[in-house]
Amino acid sequence: MSKDLLLSNYSYNLPPELIAQTPVSPRDSSRLLVVNSPSTHHHSIFSTLPDWLLPGDLLVLNNTRVIPARLFGAKSTGAAVEVLLLEETETNCWLALVKPGKRFKLGTKILFTPQHNQTNGNINTQTLKGNPRDLTLHQKGARLSATVVAKDEVTGGRILRFDCDSPESFWQLLSEFGEVPLPPYITSRESQPLQYQTVFAQKDGAVAAPTAGLHFTHELLDKLQSKGIDQTYITLHVGVGTFRPVEVEKITEHQMHQEWIEVSEETTRKIKETKARGGRIIAVGTTAVRALEGAAQSSLVDEGNELQAFRGKTNLFIYPGYDWQIVDGLITNFHLPGSSLLMLVSALTGRERLFSLYQDAIANRYRFYSFGDAMLILS
Template sequence: MNVNDFDFHLPEELIAQTPLLDRTASRLLVLDKETGEIKDRHFYEIVDFFNEGDCLVLNDTRVLPARLFGIKEDTGAKVEVLLLKQLEGDSWETLVKPGRKVKEGTVLTFGDGKLRGVCRQSLDHGGRIIEFQYEGIFHEILDSLGEMPLPPYIKEQLEDQDRYQTVFAKHRGSAAAPTAGLHFTEELLEKLREKGVHIAFITLHVGLGTFRPVSVESIEEHEMHAEFYQMTEGTAGLLNQVREQGGKIVAVGTTSARTLETIASQCDGKFEAASGWTDIFIYPGYTYRGIDSLITNFHLPKSTLVMLVSALAGRENILSAYEHAVRNQYRFFSFGDAMFIREGGQR
């Protein structure tokens, strides 16, 4: 299958630069994954599409203020470091700009020496392993020095850093937000609970590998970067119970979907407590075993995320829905509108 099969035209003005004041005010494109039928709604109406006994699965990862601005200790040259993944101890896999000037042994300083980093290794994809040195608690220092790692297509300054966090964010570790979850408020989640919808949480720490462009023509040759995931015994038990009682499992975001599919594929379609690293790559031809429906944002052309949703609803249905979204001026990407890919049996 060719990467160009997942291309579409996206006018640049449709890329959302700032979040709406009300998280739930985003538009919602509802897509029947079997028939391709489309409905235009608003996100606060999502409750109407759930039945009692269904289960909403949210990713409770918390985004790190992972972008650091510092200098090379020897020359004073400015550098930018993006934390991707914690390795052992105080060593992190990072992306560095300008990377070519940061070689093994280079010492970096941040915040007038409050944080120092030594480049220990250069990686094949242009990244660097940096070992940090500091006094105190690393995450407190990071909170004081770091900035939210907004995607490069967002040019506007984010005034409220919490708007790039979900309201249920809990476990630190992501280099990017699970953006489908940004549409929810505590009030909306409570309305779902009142309707008898179960709310479950998993954790997947989002790495930039999820958004890495597909650089090969044949998508089967693309390799995903691994990301850490975790499911508790309580969540696994709830999901199995929902399945046994005929409820639908609705993943919020591609990160939740990838976690659920990773575990379900290892457990014969069931769920159990698990943690580890997943590099699952979902594209058309894949048979979903963990989820029935998906709430997601609109993704970049030719991205692995467009391929993932195409595996759930069919490439033709997805490209038709995206064409509808462009024609009707939906807002795209992280701060944009949402899509609910649902089963026809749901309301």
């Protein structure tokens, strides 16, 4: 089997101090590794992005917005719990990852605690476990509750039914009780929730940010537009499909979890016009890639060879050998070893070349992962 299809060949060693804990300010002052020929690359700054693109290129950005999907509370027994909402399965019912998972049996009732009862966004579980009176006070103050109604075999999560009068009341309570979740490798709490949203975020639904988009400022978007580099938007609500690790050695056996996407009529029109005049489609982030290529795959099945607008779910898994339909270039952050995102980028650059670029980035002390630096891949 090709080395490109084995999980063990997607590993690398990263010094822990290169895992970015806080975002840079301003956003576009992050570093940019530019890959613009088959054999060369350059070190730059993200604010220079207009210098590396051409008039007539089209940037495709993900306008999803991260919801306050992390909740803390306690079971009726008094045990502290943590919940990460993944996606709404029906009105007031959500698929969620839960801690401690093995103790969430069917019928378990959870009482959630508002944010102002949290320390740095987290319940102080040591205090709660050691003082039953504190737990009782938290439970008395809770106004948001849920019941475990099913187990999801694919994710290992639970389906929670929230006790709310209406969808509107659920979202209002979620804004009070939930917090924007940061990845587990971000241990610093110095960043603000808005720093984990793109400046163009519009549509609620993601549980993680489309991090390549975090580098953009309104001023940079205006500068790009003034140079003739147009912009359009897709929506992919980032969920477990994006951040779930690949756990099988033969990566072709990995099953991606579905994520909801929308590629509008306006976006498909702009893509067709750009392609017709010889411009390039530059996806901002792996989520934009999956939305565009997922819509293209649907068009191939349902509509022939022409890209069509699409609303629905995709579980497209892109790895080396993939036959690209839409995307010509990519702006992306540096990804975790063994992740499906690393495999997606390898499909564009080639695995061996990508790891050579990563080693150069490490040698030059680039910052990695969600709050880290970026790559621009044009070749």
